[in-house]
Amino acid sequence: MAQKEPINVCVTGAAGQIAYSLLPLICRGNVFGEDQPVNLHLLDITPMMGTVNGVIMELSDCAFELVNKIVATDDPMVAFKDCDAAMLVGAMPRREGMLRKDLLEKNAGIFKVQGAALDKVAKKTVRVVVVGNPANTNALVTSEFAPSIPKSQFTALTHLDQSRARAMVAERAGVNTSQVKNVIIWGNHSSTQYPDVEHAVIVSADGARTSVKKAVGDEAWLHGDFIKAVQTRGAAVIKARKLSSAMSAAKAVADHMHVWWHGTKEGEFTSMGVMTDGSKYGINAGIVFSMPVTIKDGVISVVEGLEISDFSRDKMRATEHELQQERETALKIVQ
Numbered sequence: 001m002a003q004k005e006p007i008n009v010c011v012t013g014a015a016g017q018i019a020y021s022l023l024p025l026i027c028r029g030n031v032f033g034e035d036q037p038v039n040l041h042l043l044d045i046t047p048m049m050g051t052v053n054g055v056i057m058e059l060s061d062c063a064f065e066l067v068n069k070i071v072a073t074d075d076p077m078v079a080f081k082d083c084d085a086a087m088l089v090g091a092m093p094r095r096e097g098m099l100r101k102d103l104l105e106k107n108a109g110i111f112k113v114q115g116a117a118l119d120k121v122a123k124k125t126v127r128v129v130v131v132g133n134p135a136n137t138n139a140l141v142t143s144e145f146a147p148s149i150p151k152s153q154f155t156a157l158t159h160l161d162q163s164r165a166r167a168m169v170a171e172r173a174g175v176n177t178s179q180v181k182n183v184i185i186w187g188n189h190s191s192t193q194y195p196d197v198e199h200a201v202i203v204s205a206d207g208a209r210t211s212v213k214k215a216v217g218d219e220a221w222l223h224g225d226f227i228k229a230v231q232t233r234g235a236a237v238i239k240a241r242k243l244s245s246a247m248s249a250a251k252a253v254a255d256h257m258h259v260w261w262h263g264t265k266e267g268e269f270t271s272m273g274v275m276t277d278g279s280k281y282g283i284n285a286g287i288v289f290s291m292p293v294t295i296k297d298g299v300i301s302v303v304e305g306l307e308i309s310d311f312s313r314d315k316m317r318a319t320e321h322e323l324q325q326e327r328e329t330a331l332k333i334v335q
């Protein structure tokens with residue numbers, strides 16, 4: 001069988017923690033497929049290039065068969081050249097005691113520069129996932145500065161929140177995580193996000209579907225401690241590790257891009273931050289808001305027509321409000 005042409009995959013923040021767990025997943029074929037060769041474009045800032053070279057030495061020592069070429073650079077114009085996929089990880093993580101606002105001030109500028117570079121040199125079909133926090137608003141900034149690339153190509157990572165929610169539900173219901181489907185993350189990758197199980201199901205080995213509500217049988221938990229635990233899980237990891245989540249974040253980035261590349265399964269949806277156009281679930285236009293989506297042939301479509309309870313509506317409003325405020329602050333910073 002003829003070998004596939006390599007695709008160009010950029011990972012920013014290549015010297016950092018998340019990249020260290022993410023790169024092996026890409027190189028083993030866990031993201032783009034086990035038959036898909038990759039040219040890796042690794043971007044970091046100038047002082048980190050020594051570390052990036054060490055990472056490249058290790059990648060070489062792994063002898064990954066799918067790696068065709070590796071380019072290491074501190075120049076976004078080189079990193080994004082002809083890119084098919086861009087994983088924008090590089091940004092400062094929050095440490096204990098830091099506020100979200102502090103991160104916006106520190107990181108928004110990075111995404112202005114990278115958006116402008118993507119605009120000039122990446123393929124117009126490039127699939128971008130923004131991981132660096134605040135991920136939703138950084139995705140918005142990236143897209144603002146890349147006007148020649150369709151807004152549909154910019155997404156923010158909320159897959160980690162989805163995985164956290166599925167794992168918590170699975171544990172509570174006494175089932176395997178793989179059985180928990182269609183949990184939705186609405187809104188911001190922050191403590192206002194709304195992990196919604198009102199449409200979620202547990203699928204048994206014979207294909208029977210039971211609502212999560214029924215399987216868990218504890219609405220007070222689902223409406224209370226469960227939501228809080230998902231919303232604050234990132235902070236809990238920082239408190240315990242004294243470092244931001246990295247292994248789980250890398251797995252989530254890989255899963256996010258894998259589903260974008262290969263599509264969602266029949267009857268299933270996944271959540272990601274997408275640019276709003278004002279026509280879905282009453283959420284205002286112009287923010288990157290996590291929604292349930294299906295994906296076919298690389299095209300992301302928001303799942304429409306889900307019934308939204310008053311409880312859900314209130315939670316969605318709160319996270320929408322936070323994103324609108326972040327948007328205002330960010331656009332002032334990068335103007």
Ligand SMILES: NC(=O)c1ccc[n+]([C@@H]2O[C@H](COP(=O)([O-])OP(=O)(O)OC[C@H]3O[C@@H](n4cnc5c(N)ncnc54)[C@H](O)[C@@H]3O)[C@@H](O)[C@H]2O)c1
Nearest residue numbers: 013015016017018044090091092093131132133157160249
């Ligand atoms: N969305 C999510 O679910 C999620 C989950 C975990 C972490 N994060 C975020 O991901 C980001 C990275 O986390 P980490 O633990 O890998 O951090 P890290 O500090 O270990 O690594 C970040 C890397 O980015 C690099 N960097 C900084 N500015 C850059 C620029 N302009 N261009 C390219 N690279 C640059 C740094 O030099 C560093 O090597 C943080 O903002 C963190 O908060 C998001």
Ligand SMILES: O=C(O)CC[C@H](O)C(=O)O
Nearest residue numbers: 094133234235237244245
């Ligand atoms: O900074 C935070 O509170 C969260 C860090 C990271 O995004 C995560 O979800 O683990």
